[in-house]
Amino acid sequence: MLQSPQISIVMxxxxxxxxxxxxxxxxxxxxxxxxxxxxxxDGSTDESLSILKKLAESYSGLRVIDQPNKGAGPARNxxxxxxxxxxxxxxxSDDSWHxxxxxxxxxxxxxxxxxxxxxxxxxxxxxAANRCKPFVPADHEKPDKIxxxxxxxxxxxxxxxxxxxxxxxxxxxxEQWSSCMDYDLWLRIASFNKIVLVPEVLAYYxxxxxxxxxxxxxxxxxNHWKIQLEFLKNHPPIVKALxxxxxxxxxxxxxxxxxxxxxxxxxxxxxQSLFRRLLFLPFFKLADLKYLLPSLLPAALYQKLIRLCRx
Numbered sequence: 452m453l454q455s456p457q458i459s460i461v462m463x464x465x466x467x468x469x470x471x472x473x474x475x476x477x478x479x480x481x482x483x484x485x486x487x488x489x490x491x492x493d494g495s496t497d498e499s500l501s502i503l504k505k506l507a508e509s510y511s512g513l514r515v516i517d518q519p520n521k522g523a524g525p526a527r528n529x530x531x532x533x534x535x536x537x538x539x540x541x542x543x544s545d546d547s548w549h550x551x552x553x554x555x556x557x558x559x560x561x562x563x564x565x566x567x568x569x570x571x572x573x574x575x576x577x578x579a580a581n582r583c584k585p586f587v588p589a590d591h592e593k594p595d596k597i598x599x600x601x602x603x604x605x606x607x608x609x610x611x612x613x614x615x616x617x618x619x620x621x622x623x624x625x626e627q628w629s630s631c632m633d634y635d636l637w638l639r640i641a642s643f644n645k646i647v648l649v650p651e652v653l654a655y656y657x658x659x660x661x662x663x664x665x666x667x668x669x670x671x672x673x674n675h676w677k678i679q680l681e682f683l684k685n686h687p688p689i690v691k692a693l694x695x696x697x698x699x700x701x702x703x704x705x706x707x708x709x710x711x712x713x714x715x716x717x718x719x720x721x722x723q724s725l726f727r728r729l730l731f732l733p734f735f736k737l738a739d740l741k742y743l744l745p746s747l748l749p750a751a752l753y754q755k756l757i758r759l760c761r762x
Contacts, residue, residue, distance in 0.1 A: 455535040455536060455537075456485050456486050456487045456512065456535060456536045457483075457485040457486065457536055457537055457538060457557065458483070458485065458486040458487075458536045458537075458538045458539070458540055458553055458557060458612070459486065459487050459489060459530075459531075459534030459535060459536030459538070459539055459540075459615070460478055460486055460487065460488045460489065460539075460540045460541075460542055460553075461489050461491070461527055461530030461531060461534065461539060461540070461541050461542075462474065462475075462478075462488065462489065462490045462491070462530070462541070462542050462543065462544055463490075463491050463493050463523045463526035463527055463530070463543065463544065464490050464491065464492050464493060464495060464499050464503065464526075464544040465492075465493045465494065465495050465499070465520065465523070465526075465544075466495045466496060466497045466499060467495070467497075467499050467544035467545055468495070468497040468498040468499045468502055470544060470545040470657070471490075471499055471502055471503065471506075471544045471545075472502065472506065473547060474542060474543070474544050474545060474546060474547055475488065475490070475506055475510065475513070476547075477542075477547035477548050477550075478542065478548070479510055480550045481548065481550055481551075481552065481553045481554065482550050482551050482553075482554045483551075483553040483554035483557055486512060486536065486540075486553065487512045487513075487514060487534070487535060487536060488510070488512055488513045488514065489514045489516065489530040489533055489534060490503055490513065490514070490515050490516070490530075490544070491516045491518060491526040491527070491529050491530045492515060492516065492517045492518070493518060493519075493520050493521060493522070493523070493525075493526040494518065494519045494520025494521070495520075499544075500515075500517060503515045514533070516529060516530070516533065521626075522626070522629065523543075523632065524624040524625070524626040524628060524632045525624075525626050527541060527623070527624050527632075528623045528624050528626065531615070531618060531619075531623050531624075534615060536615060537614065537615060537616075538557065538560065538612050538613065538614055538615060539612070539613050539614075539615045539618055540553060540556070540609070540611075540612050540613075541608045541609055541611075541633070542609045543608065543609060545657050546607075546609050546654070546655060546656055546657055547654075547655045547657065548609065548653060548654055548655070549651075549652070549653040549654070549655070551653065552571065552653035552654060553612065555571070555649050555651065555653060556569040556570075556571060556611070556612035556649055556653070557569075557612060559612075559647045559649050560612060560614065560647070563645070563647050565645050566644070566645045566646060566647040567613060567614050567617035567640055567641070567644035567645060567646065568611050568612070568613045568614075568617070568637070568640060568641055568644070568646045568647070569611065569612045569646070569647050569648075569649055570588070570605065570606040570610055570611040570612075570646060570647075570648060570649065571587075571606070571610050571611070571648070571649040571650075571651055571652070571653040571654060572585060572586055572587030572588060572610070572649075572650065572651055572652040572653065572654070573585075573586060573606065573607050573609075573610045573652060573653070573654040573655065573656060574586065574652050574654075574655055574656070575655075575656050575658060576655055576656065576657050576658065585652040586652070587650050587651065587652060588605060588606060588648065589648075590648045590650075591605055591641075591646060591648070592645060592646050592647065592648070596641070596642070596646075597642050597689060597693075598693065598697070598701065600637065600638050600641055600642055601638070601679055601682070601683075601701045601702075602701055602705060603675075603705070604631070604633065604634035604637065604675070605637060605641070606637070607633070607654060607656055608633035609654045609656075610653070610654040611637070613640065617640050617644055618636070618640070620640075621636070621639045621640055623636075624636055628674055628678065629670060629674065630667065630670050630671050630674050631671055631674040631675050631678055634675060634678060635678045635681075635682075638678065638682050639682070642682075642686075642689075668709075668713060668718060668721045669713075669720070669721040669724050669725070672706060672709040672710075672713075672721070672725060673706075673725075673728075675705070675706075675709075676702060676703075676705065676706045679701065679702045679705070680702060683698060683702070699733070699734050700734075703729070703732045703733075703734035704734060706725060706728070706729060706732075707725075707729055707734065707735060707739070709725060710722050710725035710726050710729060710742075711742070713725065714726075714742065714757075719753065719754045719757055720750065720754075722746075723746045723750060723753050723754075724746075726742055726743045726745075726746035727743075727746045727747065729743055730743045730744070730746070730747070745757070
């Protein structure tokens, strides 16, 4: 019998014909070689499937699974189900890794056998220079870890290596989320398991003109907030430990922060939708009302008013 690989890499693919070769190429440039790559073609309507079939003839360990379009979460769950490795890494079909990414993350989990996740730094590409600086996150394995995890997604989906047993224990990705599904998974695993930082930039997030889940700011903000609320509803002891005021700050306060960011960056459609939602939440202060109340206006009138005030 063939020995199972140490790492299974799961890559969902939907209409990624222009980027899939580059992403798969970064996998096969890894210095760590004991892996399998499972690409789930999620009902692509472009040339993705034909490209994948040709690549599978050239790359050993590349498995292509074709299924009707179901979304990124179900596609990743299909890949997890098929995975034979002890560890799981996720790479989207338009992103890439440093050649030492898998090697260093794997070594971290082999060194610390109590850790369920090893995570690293990352870098954006394809944006303005001030938004493409390398970033190494903090060591989150501290007493306030859950508070940190609740506040924001601590690393991108391709910036971590996870024990498959930890993913299986929480049931994989929750398929109801159209975005932030990785945040939901990390929150459910990392809150109750040890995590370890590899303090190097090893993952690259490529921004481009195509369709990307992370482009929809409103959907991301609302899903992030709903995931927070769902997690806290399922874990009353965490609510009790944090206290009601801290919970509101981490959930409603984060939503308010995202509304202000959208507002000052000129994304008035997102800002208006979030401000409207916040009007009915018990968190804002009187000073916030001058931003929240105008959001009740019709969209065209709201945007005209804001631009007039700014001028």
